[in-house]
Amino acid sequence: MATATANINFFQARKGLFSWIFSVDHKRIGLLYLYSLMTFFLVGVTLGLLMRYELLNPGKDLVEAQTYNQIFTLHGVIMIFLFIIPSIPAVFGNFFLPIMLGTDDVSFPRLNLLSWWIYIIGAIMALSTLVFGDGPADTGWTFYAPYSVNTTTNVSMSVLAAFVLGFSSILTGLNFIVTIHRLRTPGMTFLKMPLFAWSLYATSWIQLLATPIIGITLLMIVAERALGVGLFDPSIGGDPILYQHLFWIYSHPAVYIMALPAFGVISELLPTFSQRTIFGYKAIAFSSLAIAFVGYFIWGHHMFTSGMSGTARIIFSILTFFVAIPTAIKVFNWVATLYKGSINVQPPLLYALAFIFQFMIGGFTGLILGALATDIHLHDTYFVVGHFHYVMFGGTGFAFFGALHYWYPKIWGRMYNVKVANIAFTIFFIGFNMLYFPMLIAGLMGMPRRYYDYLPEFHLPNMISTYGSWVLAVGLLLMLGNLIAGFYKGKRGVGRNPWGGITLEWQTLSPPPVQNFDRMPEIPKNGPYDYENKPIIKE
Amino acid sequence: MEHATGFILPNSGHNRDAEASKMGMWLFLFTELLLFGGLFIVYMVYRLMNHDAFLLSSFELNVVMGTVNTIVLLVSSMTIAMSITAIQKGNSILSIKLLATTLILSLVFMIIKYFEWSSKIHHGLFPGMEYYGNLPKGEALFFFLYFFMTGLHALHIIIGAVLIAVVIYRTKKGEVHSENYTLTENAGLYWHLVDLIWIYLFPLFYLIH
Amino acid sequence: MENHKNHHNDDQHETHHIASYKEHFSTLAALLLLTFVTVVVSVFGANLATLSVATALLIATIKVIVVAYYFMHLKYEKKIYSWLILLVVVLFVAFTVITAIEYLNR
Numbered sequence: 083m084a085t086a087t088a089n090i091n092f093f094q095a096r097k098g099l100f101s102w103i104f105s106v107d108h109k110r111i112g113l114l115y116l117y118s119l120m121t122f123f124l125v126g127v128t129l130g131l132l133m134r135y136e137l138l139n140p141g142k143d144l145v146e147a148q149t150y151n152q153i154f155t156l157h158g159v160i161m162i163f164l165f166i167i168p169s170i171p172a173v174f175g176n177f178f179l180p181i182m183l184g185t186d187d188v189s190f191p192r193l194n195l196l197s198w199w200i201y202i203i204g205a206i207m208a209l210s211t212l213v214f215g216d217g218p219a220d221t222g223w224t225f226y227a228p229y230s231v232n233t234t235t236n237v238s239m240s241v242l243a244a245f246v247l248g249f250s251s252i253l254t255g256l257n258f259i260v261t262i263h264r265l266r267t268p269g270m271t272f273l274k275m276p277l278f279a280w281s282l283y284a285t286s287w288i289q290l291l292a293t294p295i296i297g298i299t300l301l302m303i304v305a306e307r308a309l310g311v312g313l314f315d316p317s318i319g320g321d322p323i324l325y326q327h328l329f330w331i332y333s334h335p336a337v338y339i340m341a342l343p344a345f346g347v348i349s350e351l352l353p354t355f356s357q358r359t360i361f362g363y364k365a366i367a368f369s370s371l372a373i374a375f376v377g378y379f380i381w382g383h384h385m386f387t388s389g390m391s392g393t394a395r396i397i398f399s400i401l402t403f404f405v406a407i408p409t410a411i412k413v414f415n416w417v418a419t420l421y422k423g424s425i426n427v428q429p430p431l432l433y434a435l436a437f438i439f440q441f442m443i444g445g446f447t448g449l450i451l452g453a454l455a456t457d458i459h460l461h462d463t464y465f466v467v468g469h470f471h472y473v474m475f476g477g478t479g480f481a482f483f484g485a486l487h488y489w490y491p492k493i494w495g496r497m498y499n500v501k502v503a504n505i506a507f508t509i510f511f512i513g514f515n516m517l518y519f520p521m522l523i524a525g526l527m528g529m530p531r532r533y534y535d536y537l538p539e540f541h542l543p544n545m546i547s548t549y550g551s552w553v554l555a556v557g558l559l560l561m562l563g564n565l566i567a568g569f570y571k572g573k574r575g576v577g578r579n580p581w582g583g584i585t586l587e588w589q590t591l592s593p594p595p596v597q598n599f600d601r602m603p604e605i606p607k608n609g610p611y612d613y614e615n616k617p618i619i620k621e
Numbered sequence: 622m623e624h625a626t627g628f629i630l631p632n633s634g635h636n637r638d639a640e641a642s643k644m645g646m647w648l649f650l651f652t653e654l655l656l657f658g659g660l661f662i663v664y665m666v667y668r669l670m671n672h673d674a675f676l677l678s679s680f681e682l683n684v685v686m687g688t689v690n691t692i693v694l695l696v697s698s699m700t701i702a703m704s705i706t707a708i709q710k711g712n713s714i715l716s717i718k719l720l721a722t723t724l725i726l727s728l729v730f731m732i733i734k735y736f737e738w739s740s741k742i743h744h745g746l747f748p749g750m751e752y753y754g755n756l757p758k759g760e761a762l763f764f765f766l767y768f769f770m771t772g773l774h775a776l777h778i779i780i781g782a783v784l785i786a787v788v789i790y791r792t793k794k795g796e797v798h799s800e801n802y803t804l805t806e807n808a809g810l811y812w813h814l815v816d817l818i819w820i821y822l823f824p825l826f827y828l829i830h
Numbered sequence: 831m832e833n834h835k836n837h838h839n840d841d842q843h844e845t846h847h848i849a850s851y852k853e854h855f856s857t858l859a860a861l862l863l864l865t866f867v868t869v870v871v872s873v874f875g876a877n878l879a880t881l882s883v884a885t886a887l888l889i890a891t892i893k894v895i896v897v898a899y900y901f902m903h904l905k906y907e908k909k910i911y912s913w914l915i916l917l918v919v920v921l922f923v924a925f926t927v928i929t930a931i932e933y934l935n936r
Contacts, residue, residue: 108634180634187634189641256648264641265632291921294652298659302769309748311765312758313663319758324666327929328659378921379928394932602628647911651918658922662929669933684873691865699858702849702901709848806903813902820893824886828872 089600091495091593106191109594112177113493114198115168120562122164122205127558129157134517134551137544140536150534151220152235156212158223159240163247164205166478167336170343171289172201172254174485175282177493179258181587181594182276182610184267184603189260193253200250207243211236222532224333227314227325231306238307241300248293248300251339255289258282269605276585276610277366281346284370288335288342288377296332299325323388330381338377340474342370344441344481345412348434351488352416354583355431356423359611362415369408376405383452387461395454402452409445413438428581429503433484436511440476444469447522462532465525471518480514483561490565491576495592498568506564510557516550584611639803646807650814653777657818660770664825667762674759679829681746682767683737687827690733691819697726698816701785701809711799713792720789720805723812727782734775738768767826774822777815784808847906857900864893 092109095101102110133153136144145153176194180187188194211218215236221229225244230237262283266275275283302313303325312318314325345366353360360366382390382398416438425431447469450456460466491497520543525531529540536544579588590599668675704719745752746764753761788808791797797804868889872882898904904912 183632184630185632185634186630189634189638190645191634193645252652256645256652259648260641260645261634263644264638265634268631290648290652291655291918294654294656295659295925298656302663305748305765305769309765310754311748312761313765319762321666321670324663327932328662331659331925379924382928382932391932391935393935394928397928397931597630599630603630644911647914651914654918655922658925662926665926666929666933669930684869688865688869692862695858695861695865698861698897698901699854702854702857703851706849706851706854709846810902813897816901817894817897820890820897821887824868824872824883824890828868828886829883 089591089595091591092596093593095596104195106187106195107596108176108180108187108191108194111194111198112173115172115176115201118202118205119165119169119173122160126157126160126165127555129153129160131551131555133157134548136534137536138548140538140541142535145534147534148220152218154532155220155222156218159208159244162223163244164208166340166474167251168201168254169340169478169482170347170485171258171282171285174347174489175258175343178489178587179261179279179282180265181590181598182279182585183262183265184270184586184599184605185265186597188257189264190257194257197250197253197257200246200253204243204247204250207239207246211239215239224329225300225303227303227306227320227322228316230303231315238304241303245297245300248297251289252293255286258286259290267603267605273364273367274605274610277349277360277363278346280367281342281349281370284374285339285342288339288374292332292335292378295328299328299332323385323390326385326388327381330384334381334384335374335377337473338373340478342373344437344478345370347481347485348416348437350585351430351434351484352419353611354488354581355426355428355434356420357426357582358419358423359584360415361418363609363611365411366415369411372408373405376401376408380405383457386454386457399452399454403449406445406449413442426582429500429507430484430488430581432504432507433480433487437477437480437484440472440480440514444472444477447472460525462530463525464521464529464531467531468518468521468525471521476514476518486565488581490568491580492587492592492594494569494572495576496568496572496574497576497580498564498572502564503561506557506561509553510561513550513552513554513557517547517554520544520547520550586610639801642803643806643810646810650810653814657770657773660766660773661821664766664770667759667766671759671762674757675763676829678760678763679826681741682827684827686733686737687823690730691823693726693730693733694816694819697723698813700726701812705802705805705809708792708797708802708805709799713798716805717789717792720785720792724782724785724789727778727785730778731775734771770822771826774815774818777818781808781812781815784811849900849903849906853900857896860896861893864889
């Protein structure tokens with residue numbers, strides 16, 4: 083297979099559906115993830131819009147209370163397990179990690195394909211609850227016991243789906259860790275890896291070491307439902323708070339599975355569009371590891387009102403503040419990277435800047451929730467909903483779309499319409515903040531989350547929020563429409579390096595050849611952000 | 622992997638890399654450890670809450686059978702470790718014999734386990750049975766954890782046995798030999814993990830009274 | 831692709847140590863001895879209830895270290911494996927300790 087495949091790109095190599103769904107090429111698997119993720123994302127968005135529509139006015143607008151419970155549960159399950167946990171690592175990690183390391187694939191290409199298949203099986207299981215059994219779970223995506231043990235809806239299948247999806251996540255993490263240890267091109271030491279690779283490394287360790295705990299916990303829920311043992315149900319001897327402990331031992335680190343890769347993307351975007359090297363490379367690299375490590379010990383801050391012991395609450399609250407330190411280190415370094423840079427305003431940069439703005443709102447509201455006293459007031463209000471949407475969607479979601487706009491010409495060898503992309507971004511950004519900022523205010527006013535109805539005094543913020551959701555939807559459709567149009571009609575011949583990117587992936591062809599490189603990858607002496615820097619597209 | 626342009630990527634994902642396979646196996650073992658780790662946390666919490674009931678229930682378990690099974694697993698750990706030495710020295714036949722011994726020992730373990738479980742089930746101690754439903758809460762938790770944890774462990778024994786059978790088959794075919802024995806090593810690592818978990822399960826369930 | 835020998839494979843063959851049959855046998859003997867001790871302590875030291883659990887867990891931990899060090903070849907592996915295992919153990923111990931603190935302070 084060595085000869086004759088000179089510089090054929092990975093799209094041309096083989097054709098047909100089977101050449102994709104059974105491909106072991108990391109680039110194709112990355113795109114398989116992209117297409118499947120975006121499909122589920124749109125389902126999740128639709129459910130979110132339905133919820134917002136129901137909340138437009140007090141009283142019933144659209145659906146019954148029970149249906150509303152099932153909608154927000156399915157929205158959570160889809161967005162968390164099917165979209166945001168795999169998002170950046172599975173799509174851009176798969177596509178770019180081997181290229182950034184100067185190799186031709188991950189360490190276990192077949193295992194990589196298996197991860198995608200397991201993901202699809204898990205997704206089918208999760209969505210099958212719409213059709214089979216007594217309807218989708220109505221427990222919220224956290225499946226808190228004892229309600230998840232007692233409800234008649236199809237919790238068992240949803241929980242098994244989450245278990246299967248966890249497997250997929252573990253295998254991807256395992257693959258990346260081994261790849262980073264074994265396949266860096268000679269001369270690329272750990273401290274010469276791009277920061278995106280560093281963030282994936284930290285993420286992979288969380289995927290590997292936290293996911294098994296939720297796996298076994300979810301199996302216990304299934305066993306409890308099937309056998310009627312009192313594992314978490316207090317009426318037959320169990321302790322529901324233990325379920326919350328086990329759940330958050332995974333799910334708090336999982337927050338960093340979602341956030342760390344986004345940090346990595348931002349660390350790639352900012353140097354390219356400031357046209358200078360990254361500021362504080364080592365600080366950013368090690369702060370990823372620090373966040374991953376500290377993130378394991380602060381799960382209890384999700385449970386301040388659960389009735390656990392006061393001592394533990396104080397410990398968890400103190401530890402929670404520690405995670406702000408490495409996060410702030412990153413933000414300072416990003417801002418310092420922009421400082422005195424020659425800023426080249428392009429769509430990916432706009433997403434990166436929006437990320438910093440929104441992630442900081444998410445982070446600061448997080449500190450408010452991490453403080454014991456304020457959390458008692460704000461727990462289970464819309465303030466929490468606003469907070470985590472600012473972190474997850476305003477943070478990771480924006481980083482995901484920023485990455486898509488950034489690497490788009492590298493992946494497809496075409497360019498989307500930059501002007502439309504800028505307009506779409508603006509609408510998207512305004513819609514996002516209109517949608518979620520009022521939630522923070524409604525929460526401060528005392529509006530509880532997860533109810534399909536509310537008191538008339540909360541009408542105004544809810545109305546703004548619902549209108550915002552429509553603006554957001556318009557921005558999203560325009561953005562995706564623009565990207566899809568670029569896929570068919572975009573300008574070809576973008577060259578190797580349309581943005582003047584300074585990392586290894588910009589040194590190869592666009593789209594990359596099957597073996598990723600058409601010439602031997604060389605490692606610059608002064609770290610990974612030191613390739614020649616010549617932007618080709620400029621205003 | 623060679624390219625038409627005439628350069629070879631030194632570290633290719635398509636090369637055979639024994640070290641990578643072994644590292645992958647270790648990482649997988651970490652996930653297994655934490656899978657059981659979650660159960661150990663549940664065990665610890667419920668033991669703290671139901672101290673006396675746990676002590677009382679553990680009298681129901683048969684220490685002799687537990688001890689014999691511990692010895693069986695330890696011996697099988699040695700035989701599989703020796704089979705790696707044998708294949709490294711190029712002695713495929715001895716390696717196969719030692720692997721087969723391990724396989725037989727895993728069968729012995731499962732047979733003893735079968736007798737243990739069936740005597741408990743005979744007494745109605747399996748979750749969901751009528752007698753079990755009337756047990757005090759602490760004892761019910763103990764037996765649930767007993768069946769869940771030893772059951773999950775037994776599942777791992779079965780998976781390990783299948784893996785060993787695959788290694789025997791591939792050693793016979795000559796695909797595993799003194800230059801390429803990663804599969805034997807990884808099967809060994811997996812089998813030792815099964816042993817490690819039993820080393821903790823045994824005192825926590827059988828020896829706490 | 832098989833004939834392009836990876837440089838990883840080369841250095842692995844240089845450093846790979848073969849453990850002797852005798853070493854494995856001595857390891858087993860030590861493990862059996864520890865098993866004997868833990869059973870005896872449990873069966874005949876029943877009046878020291880908590881102490882016997884602590885002893886049992888301590889002996890189990892020693893056994894696990896022996897298995898990992900000799901049978902699982904940690905003795906001959908690169909140091910990074912030991913460090914990673916230590917990391918996993920630290921994490922798990924931290925989970926249990928924090929959870930135990932929570933329940934003991936109810």
